[in-house]
Every structure is written in structure tokens, then in C-alpha cells.
Amino acid sequence: MKILVLGIGNVLLTDEGIGVRALKELERMYTFPPNVELLDGGTAGIELLRHIRKRDYLIIIDAMKCSQEPGTVVRIEGDDVPKAFRSRISPHQLGLSDLLAAAMLTDELPKKLVLFGVEPESIDIGLDLTDTVEASVDKLLCAVADELRSIGCSLVPNEAIFTEKARFWDTV
Numbered sequence: 001m002k003i004l005v006l007g008i009g010n011v012l013l014t015d016e017g018i019g020v021r022a023l024k025e026l027e028r029m030y031t032f033p034p035n036v037e038l039l040d041g042g043t044a045g046i047e048l049l050r051h052i053r054k055r056d057y058l059i060i061i062d063a064m065k066c067s068q069e070p071g072t073v074v075r076i077e078g079d080d081v082p083k084a085f086r087s088r089i090s091p092h093q094l095g096l097s098d099l100l101a102a103a104m105l106t107d108e109l110p111k112k113l114v115l116f117g118v119e120p121e122s123i124d125i126g127l128d129l130t131d132t133v134e135a136s137v138d139k140l141l142c143a144v145a146d147e148l149r150s151i152g153c154s155l156v157p158n159e160a161i162f163t164e165k166a167r168f169w170d171t172v
Contacts, residue, residue: 001056001151003036004110005144008062008096010043015070015120015133019061022140029141031156036148046099049108058110059147061140062096064117071136073143076115084115112151116143 007023010016020040027038041048052058064084066074076084082100103109118140121130129137145155 001035002054003057003059003148003151003153004052004055005036005038005059005148006041006048006051006061007039008041008043008060012125012127014122014124014126014128015118015130016063016123018063018118018120018129018133018137018140021129022061022137022144025137025141026144029158030145031158032148033153036153041096045096046102048096048099049102049106052099052103052110053108055110057112057151058114059144060096060113060115061144062115062117063120063123064115066117066119068119070119070121070130071132072119073136073140074115074117074119075143075147076117078113081113081115084117114147116140116147 005023005026007019007021009019009021011020020042023038023040032038039048039051041051060081064074064076066072066084068074082097082104100109100113118133118136121132128134148155
């Protein structure tokens with residue numbers, strides 16, 4: 001099974017960067033099997049189509065307005081994923097919505113589609129996540145890792161240990 005974990009977001013807009021920051025943390029925490037690719041999608045949109053082609057499983061990590069308390073981690077799957085991007089919080093989500101629509105039209109949408117979204121507290125200019133969203137990072141990372149394990153991926157923990165805020169500094 002070919003799997004892509006796609007982190008989306010703008011690291012210059014506080015909590016809007018959660019997808020990219022979580023992806024970087026996953027890369028630090030685990031060694032992944034060869035069939036799992038982690039990709040920093042940043043604020044890209046339709047240009048990501050070539051990366052999702054021929055994938056069986058796509059996991060997207062992003063900030064997501066879902067009328068929950070800030071820091072809440074939600075899991076959305078299947079046909080509900082494209083619908084979730086209709087209530088976008090940033091321009092890149094319009095691009096992601098277009099990407100998913102194009103993939104559907106060209107029959108290149110992966111068979112399984114899962115979105116892990118985190119309700120942002122702020123999307124103001126700033127390099128750090130808010131404390132509220134920072135506090136949900138471990139829950140988000142566990143959810144993504146559990147998703148991968150549930151489909152048979154063996155994640156090998158790396159030995160490095162990182163501190164909370166310091167772990168994100170080299171991603172910008």
C-alpha cells in the first residue's frame with residue numbers, strides 16, 4: 001500500500017502552521033517504512049496532484065475550523081474530507097479543495113482519504129503555535145501514528161527527545 005502523509009499550512013501564521021509542524025515532528029519521532037512518504041505541502045494546492053497520484057492512502061494534517069474548542073483534534077474521512085475544506089480558514093485550503101476536486105475528476109484520488117484537523121486559536125502573524133494548540137500536538141501525533149499502525153505500518157521510534165516549543169524552531 002502506497003501511503004502519503006501530507007502536512008499543510010503556513011508556519012508564519014501561528015496555528016495555521018500546525019500541519020507542517022506536526023509533520024516535521026513525526027519525521028523526528030519515527031522512522032517510517034519505505035511505502036510511507038511524509039510531505040510538507042506548505043501552502044501549495046493543485047501542484048500537489050503529482051504527489052497524490054497512485055497513492056492508496058492519503059492522510060492530511062491541517063488547521064481546520066470545525067466549531068470546536070481551540071486545540072481540538074478531529075478526524076474526518078472519505079467523502080467528508082473535501083466537504084471540510086468548504087469552510088476554509090486560509091487561501092491554501094482553497095488550493096487544497098481544488099486539488100481534491102481535480103484528483104476526483106481525473107480519478108487520481110487515493111482510495112482512502114483521512115484528514116486530521118486541529119481547531120486553531122489564532123491565525124495571526126507569528127512563528128509559534130499558541131499554547132492551546134501546542135498542548136494538543138501530542139494528541140495529534142498519537143492520532144496520526146495510530147492511524148498508520150491501524151493499517152499495518154510499523155513505525156520505529158527514534159531515540160531523540162525534543163522539548164516542547166524548541167522542537168519547531170528549525171522548520172522556519
